[in-house]
Amino acid sequence: MIEAIQLYQRYNEHNSFILNDLNFVINRGEFVFVVGPSGAGKSTLLKLLIREILPTRGTLKVFGQDLTRMPRRRVPYLRRNIGMVFQDFRLLEERTAYDNIAFVMQVTGAPAGEIRRRVPQVLEMVGLSEKIWDRVCDLSGGEQQRIGLARAIINRPAMIIADEPTGNLDPVTSLEIMNLLRGINIRGTTVVVATHDREIVDRFRKRVIYLEDGRIAGDEQKGVYVRAI
Amino acid sequence: MPFNGLLYGVVEALRSLYRNKGMSIASTGIVVITLLMLGSFMLVRLNINHVTKAVKEQVEMVVFIDENATLEERESLRANLVSHAGLAEVRFVSKEEAMERLAEIWGDFVAGYRSAEDNPLPDSYEIRPIVAENIVALARELERYPGVEKVQYGEEEFVNNLFAVLRVIQLISLALMGGLAILAIFLISHTIRLTVFIRRREIMIMKYVGATNWFIRWPFILEGLVIGSFGAALPLAALYYLYDASVGWVVSNNLLFLNLIAVPSVMLELVKYLVPLGTGLGVLGSLLSMDRFVRV
Incomplete structure (x- = not known):
């Protein structure tokens, strides 16, 4: 599903590499945490995966396609197959929960009837059926992130990429969100989560990729937040 | 889409x-x-x-033909004017027509001059140039044609x-x-x-x-x-x-x-x-x- 071969990234020639010779494979249906201190390169890696940026060197394949060779006009179609979840939710705050999710289906040109049918279904999955017509800005952080999740899965993507999805949430809400992500993963969607949340990583015991100074310092199945040396 | x-x-x-x-x-x-x-x-x-x-459309000049011009000169003048590339309109006004116009304005005052022998007015061409601004240069040019007595185009300075x-x-x-x-x-x-x-x-x-x-x-x-x-x-x-x-x-x-x-x-x-x-x-x-x- 994802294959990185000798992947390097730096923003300009005077800077050192943010990502330095990354090599890894993530298979279909995996649940992977990417952990590491701030500045280790987690966010940069996620940006590469959705082709917001291009690697300086190396190969990065997502869904079997080499992103370094993907023409710009194909990028939207790549992103329709990836659900993004953000620390700051990135929702249209003045609009309703329904609008925020329907929006993603409209982007792909889904028929209006299909949108009316699917949006309540997905909101039910994340437990927010009763808030469907509430404006996002009137909801709590946890509820907003559930909408973020619902938005990420509405188009049934093959992969979810979450950048610090619990960074702005209290521990109880964080756990709820992670349980939702696990549920999505169990149904077959690959999930990649960059996080600082030690408690969550330790509790879930999934594969953990450790990034340090742009290098992979460890890669463990059923890992915990602090790498076993 | x-x-x-x-x-x-x-x-x-x-x-x-x-x-x-x-x-x-x-x-x-x-x-x-x-x-x-x-x-x-x-x-x-x-x-x-x-x-x-x-x-600009009203900008016109009048070429007066010399009384003594020969038939040949008149003919070549006509040919020159008609074939001139810078002129939009060339109209011959005979001395009789000129007198008619005068008579319309002055009536009895000019009655004594209306016979062919007494008519003091010359034959002329009324000419409208294609580019109004060229009128001065054109007038200078036409003045040099044989058989032309003079060319009038209103006040040069005013134009x-x-x-x-x-x-x-x-x-x-x-x-x-x-x-x-x-x-x-x-x-x-x-x-x-x-x-x-x-x-x-x-x-x-x-x-x-x-x-x-x-x-x-x-x-x-x-x-x-x-x-x-x-x-x-x-x-x-x-x-x-x-x-x-x-x-x-x-x-x-x-x-x-x-x-x-x-x-x-x-x-x-x-x-x-x-x-x-x-x-x-x-x-x-x-x-x-x-x-x-x-x-x-």
């Missing part, structure tokens, strides 16, 4: 126009004001052109001054219109850039969920189109009433020498320029100002 996408764009554009009411009104207002100024200048300029053209003044007026109005057009482009693209900036978050989210660039641009283009259309329609209506009233005033005060262009043809001319200009500016403004945000 599928039909759903088009429909989405229309709904989204209208919704956004309504949601950002203040901004929409401000943008439209700026288009209205600039196009109103531009339109007023166009009105003035069109009428100046009209008057200039009328004046030259008239053209100089008209040229200056035209240049000034052209410069003003150019300046206004640039100002309009600047203001419109600036306001639309501001609306795009307000919605940059929305655009960014659209990019993340896989919207194509055209899907993102389409509502903004429609918005620009609506703003531009209103921005052109309102000044057109205002200018119509203004010009109609001006023409009415000129007619009711018997100032017909002002020779204004008729209302329908002026409005047609304005529509031809202001509508494409308004909508074009709106759309172009949208496209230019959002390009930066689309490239994520």
Whole structure:
């Protein structure tokens, strides 16, 4: 599903590499945490995966396609197959929960009837059926992130990429969100989560990729937040 | 783009126009004001052109034929004038016709001169040049033709001054219109850039969920189109009433020498320029100002 071969990234020639010779494979249906201190390169890696940026060197394949060779006009179609979840939710705050999710289906040109049918279904999955017509800005952080999740899965993507999805949430809400992500993963969607949340990583015991100074310092199945040396 | 996408764009554009009411009104207002100024200048300029053209059409010279010119000279003069590339109209006026005209004005005063032997008037050609400004040079040239007694074209200085003044007026109005057009482009693209900036978050989210660039641009283009259309329609209506009233005033005060262009043809001319200009500016403004945000 994802294959990185000798992947390097730096923003300009005077800077050192943010990502330095990354090599890894993530298979279909995996649940992977990417952990590491701030500045280790987690966010940069996620940006590469959705082709917001291009690697300086190396190969990065997502869904079997080499992103370094993907023409710009194909990028939207790549992103329709990836659900993004953000620390700051990135929702249209003045609009309703329904609008925020329907929006993603409209982007792909889904028929209006299909949108009316699917949006309540997905909101039910994340437990927010009763808030469907509430404006996002009137909801709590946890509820907003559930909408973020619902938005990420509405188009049934093959992969979810979450950048610090619990960074702005209290521990109880964080756990709820992670349980939702696990549920999505169990149904077959690959999930990649960059996080600082030690408690969550330790509790879930999934594969953990450790990034340090742009290098992979460890890669463990059923890992915990602090790498076993 | 599928039909759903088009429909989405229309709904989204209208919704956004309504949601950002203040901004929409401000943008439209700026288009209205600039196009109103531009339109007023166009009105003035069109009428100046009209008057200039009328004046130029009246610029004529008369070539008087020497009494003693031989038949050959007369014939070659006629041939030269008729085939001259710089002349729009060449009309022979015989001494009899000239006398007829005189008699129409003076009646009995000239009665004694009307017989062929007593007629003191020479034969002549009335000539209208193609380019009115060339009249002085042409007169000098025609004067040298054999069989020509003299060439008259009104006061040389007056003609030259008239053209100089008209040229200056035209240049000034052209410069003003150019300046206004640039100002309009600047203001419109600036306001639309501001609306795009307000919605940059929305655009960014659209990019993340896989919207194509055209899907993102389409509502903004429609918005620009609506703003531009209103921005052109309102000044057109205002200018119509203004010009109609001006023409009415000129007619009711018997100032017909002002020779204004008729209302329908002026409005047609304005529509031809202001509508494409308004909508074009709106759309172009949208496209230019959002390009930066689309490239994520």
